[in-house]
Amino acid sequence: MNRRRIPEGFPWVLPSLLVLLALSIYPLIYSVKLAAADRGNFTRLFTDRLFLTASIQTIVLTIAALAIEFFLGLALALLVDSLARGRMFFRTALLIPMLLPPVVAAVAWRLIYNPQFGVLNGTLRWLGFHTAHLTWTSGESSALASVILVDVWEWTPFLFLLLSAGLQAIPPEPLEAARVDGAGAWRIFRDVTLPLLKPTIVLALLLRAMDLVRIFDQIFILTQGGPGTATETVSLYIYRTAFRFSNFGYAAAMSFVLLAATMLFSRGLLRAMRAR
């Protein structure tokens, strides 16, 4: 076959490639130019306390939310999988938080969290608990945890969905064989189910991690990064830098840090998808 010949499928793909070049690659190059216009943009990354705070908080939020969502999602998937009846109902109902527009979900949680008139403190008080110290998103020390809780509520369904699908895809034979060999439930889970589920787990964790490091919508509605800087994340800080303070160059420089993290995840992700 002539190596120089253009592949037959190329014309079919060309429009997509052009659109993506214009809307993804060109903006990236533009971004490099913006950031590089002033070398101070990159050195400032290392001295900017707020950027450091935002980065640390983004990492904390990502790891904490990921860990909780994974364990809860796995537990729920195993639980629903073990039910004899109503599996379809539970699978559907448990997905709803993830499908809602994130802005709407966050609005609902503002109505829940508000220390004075929120339904959470209202219900707790009605049940006889003291709620004066429960400030949720408006307390400096509890705000980040409260934001994480909303993310857990909203995205555990995602882990649940993928892990449920993974569980259903496990062929029954190895489980049967282990049972015949007299293995207990825990042994079967650890030595048979978990290894077979691993590709799905890796995929789900990477997809979720990639989304978590860029978290924006919920925090924008819930706290705008406050109180103070208690829930400031990298995305929020970039947004503010660019669109409140019109410092596009520095915003672009910061966004490359986020890009680097994403690329790390996406390489693993493509490999995980290929492995399936």
Add this chain to the structure above:
Amino acid sequence: MMRARSGWREAARKAAALLPYLAAVAAVFIALAPVYWLLTISLKREVDQFAYPPQWIGFTATLEHYRDAFAGGSFAAYFENSVLLAAISTIAALAIGVPAAYGLARFEWPRQWDHRIADWILSTRMLPPIVTIVPLFLMLRQARLLNSLIGLAIVYTGFNLPFVVWMMRGFFEEVPKEIEEAAMLDGESRSGALLRIVLPLVRPGLAATAVFCLVVAWNEFLFALILTQTEAAMTLPVGIASRVTQYEIKWGAMSAAGVVAMIPVLVFAAAAQKYLVRGLSLGAVKG
């Protein structure tokens, strides 16, 4: 005596069998309670909204907030913007992306170029929006497309395109080659075979892909927040957000808008239920 004791044991066994169901029901309750609360706020009179103790049930229902938001307020216009935007960007992404998916799935590519191109296309979908938003904002400003539906529709098309290519490539690969080869022997052209033979075969997949594009465009917030800052151009999520960050919040109207904003998504999700896993994992897991 014996019988009584075995009866006890039987009852205990039955109760234990119920525990998993109780746990699952509790999980559903937690998942739905915030949504339910939003719904009640949208239906309550203002005096009842933040009453103590909280009124979970048995409040006087009213539709005044829905009237406020949609008949008197600007939410009807935001709603219209969101509908148009979702429809236009989905159609455009399908029109551009379906041929690409077909091209990658059906033709011989030297040295695995089909895989490389598909991976590259998917990796553009993984770019964090905040990375491209600054240059896109400046580009659209230069093109005088800020605060216009067209500008945002272009951005959403680019955003959904990788997803369309990746999903549809998987669906096309499931169709046996022989079917369209037979059609082409009968004198059908390549694009004719795609339109008349292959597309009808993958219709459920095509519909699911369209649904996912619609939902992404409908729910999207960050691009819309930055690219549509005028009242006339706002989408529903941006309209809602602009009310929450004000000093005095009209919770009733906003909750009503929120409830309306989530209805289409839930309807669509029910329609595409079979493909949720595949769609939400960027087409990686068959399901």
